[in-house]
Amino acid sequence: MRDPYTVLGVPRSASEKDIKSAYRKLAKKYHPDQNPDDTSAHGKFAEATNAYDLLTNAEKRAQFDRGEIDADGNPKFAGFNPGAARGGRSSQGGFSAEDILKEFMSGFGGQPRGGAGRGPAGGAQWDPFAGAAAGGARGAPKGDDVVVTAAVSLEDAHKAASIPVRMPSGKVLSVKLPEKVEEGQQIRLKGQGNPNPFGEPGDALVTVRFEKSKQFRRDGADLRTDVPITLYEAVLGTKVRVPTLDGSVELTLPPGVDTAKSLRLKGKGLYGGGDLYVNLKVVLPPGGDADLEALARFMRDQKPYKVRDN
Numbered sequence: 226m227r228d229p230y231t232v233l234g235v236p237r238s239a240s241e242k243d244i245k246s247a248y249r250k251l252a253k254k255y256h257p258d259q260n261p262d263d264t265s266a267h268g269k270f271a272e273a274t275n276a277y278d279l280l281t282n283a284e285k286r287a288q289f290d291r292g293e294i295d296a297d298g299n300p301k302f303a304g305f306n307p308g309a310a311r312g313g314r315s316s317q318g319g320f321s322a323e324d325i326l327k328e329f330m331s332g333f334g335g336q337p338r339g340g341a342g343r344g345p346a347g348g349a350q351w352d353p354f355a356g357a358a359a360g361g362a363r364g365a366p367k368g369d370d371v372v373v374t375a376a377v378s379l380e381d382a383h384k385a386a387s388i389p390v391r392m393p394s395g396k397v398l399s400v401k402l403p404e405k406v407e408e409g410q411q412i413r414l415k416g417q418g419n420p421n422p423f424g425e426p427g428d429a430l431v432t433v434r435f436e437k438s439k440q441f442r443r444d445g446a447d448l449r450t451d452v453p454i455t456l457y458e459a460v461l462g463t464k465v466r467v468p469t470l471d472g473s474v475e476l477t478l479p480p481g482v483d484t485a486k487s488l489r490l491k492g493k494g495l496y497g498g499g500d501l502y503v504n505l506k507v508v509l510p511p512g513g514d515a516d517l518e519a520l521a522r523f524m525r526d527q528k529p530y531k532v533r534d535n
Contacts, residue, residue, distance in 0.1 A: 226296040229276035229289070237290065241281060248277040257389055261380075267387040267399035274389070274397040298394060299420050368421035372430045375400065375412075379438050379448075382406050383470040383495060390431055392417065400431055405496045408435050440468050446499025449487070452476075453508045456517065459484060467503055469493045476503065 230237050233247040251273040253259070260266035279298060280286050288294045295301060375390045382402060390400045400412060410433045418427025435443070442449040452465055462480035466473045469490065476488065484505040493501035510517065 226272060226275055229279050229296055232272050232276040233280070239280075244277065244280050248273060257387070261384070261386060264387045264399065264401065267389060271389050271397040271399045275395075278395045278397075297396065300422075366421065366424050368424065368427035369419040370427040370430055371418045372432065374432045374434050376436045377402065377406070377433050378436050379441055379443065379495065380470055382433075382435065392429060398429075402433070405498075406433055408433060441470075443495065444499075446496065447494045447502065448499065449502045449504060451504045451506050453506050454478070454484075456507055456509065459505070459507050467501075469501055470495065478505070 226232070230239070233239075233244060233251065235243055235247050239247075252270060255266040255270040255273065257267050257270060275297070279289060279296070285294065285298060289296070289298075293301060371393050373390060373392060375388060377388060380386075381388055385402045385404045385406070387399050387401045389397050391397050398414065398417060400414065403410070403412065406412075412431040412433065414429040414431060416426050417429035420426045440450055448470070450468060452467055454463065454465060458465070458478065459482055460480065462478050462482065464475055464477050467476045467490070471493070474490070474493075476490075482505065484507055487502040487504050490501040490503065
């Protein structure tokens with residue numbers, strides 16, 4: 226991540242109030258709800274949130290200002306100089322990472338160097354510096370994986386949108402959902418797990434959980450939704466707006482529509498592989514309606530009718 230002060234656009238002397246104010250402006254501008262199809266905005270929202278989390282934590286902010294941790298909150302080795310000769314002090318006067326490891330390994334009677342070295346018990350020992358020139362430590366243990374759960378709306382799943390996911394460390398990542406993602410599916414984010422100072426970090430395993438929708442009920446790939454209409458509309462016919470995962474559509478209702486039956490919109494289910502079933506719900510006027518009551522009495526007394534058998 227970039228310098229958190231730069232991300233929020235505040236000076237290093239900024240007060241907590243100034244930091245909160247700057248974050249609110251960025252969060253309002255880049256929030257995924259305001260930019261559902263803009264992955265760039267999702268990334269900026271996640272970056273601003275991470276910067277805010279670090280700078281509003283007094284201890285982490287002090288550590289960052291002293292250069293003890295980086296912008297992601299990971300610790301730095303004081304005085305480590307990658308260009309320094311092995312086994313010596315860095316050009317800044319501190320100990321190199323190898324010096325620190327030697328001291329640590331000496332407590333186990335081991336040899337921190339020479340990948341083929343053997344310990345006193347005869348077991349092979351790991352050399353974190355073997356093969357460093359070839360691009361990393363061969364055989365170094367990987368950091369631990371972390372497991373998180375992401376609550377995903379049906380709308381975001383349907384569009385394979387990018388969503389913000391908070392890691393256990395507090396860091397927020399923008400995660401692109403796979404096409405036709407399923408409930409319980411895991412998304413692996415390589416290198417986003419727990420860090421390891423002598424090897425590559427672990428991965429993050431994001432488990433998808435579908436949120437309960439306020440508009441739709443899911444039945445496999447099929448969806449169901451309720452649309453309220455008035456009694457007048459049910460009798461005389463009308464046009465109603467019906468919500469779908471692709472946006473609302475207009476539906477024409479004939480006079481005397483049968484509200485006991487669901488109307489099917491083919492191909493309007495989840496991922497287009499199912500259908501959308503619309504249940505019409507007749508809603509009476511709140512507080513009653515004198516004209517409607519008079520009409521109901523007239524129909525009851527003059528022309529009773531029988532409900533059709535199903």
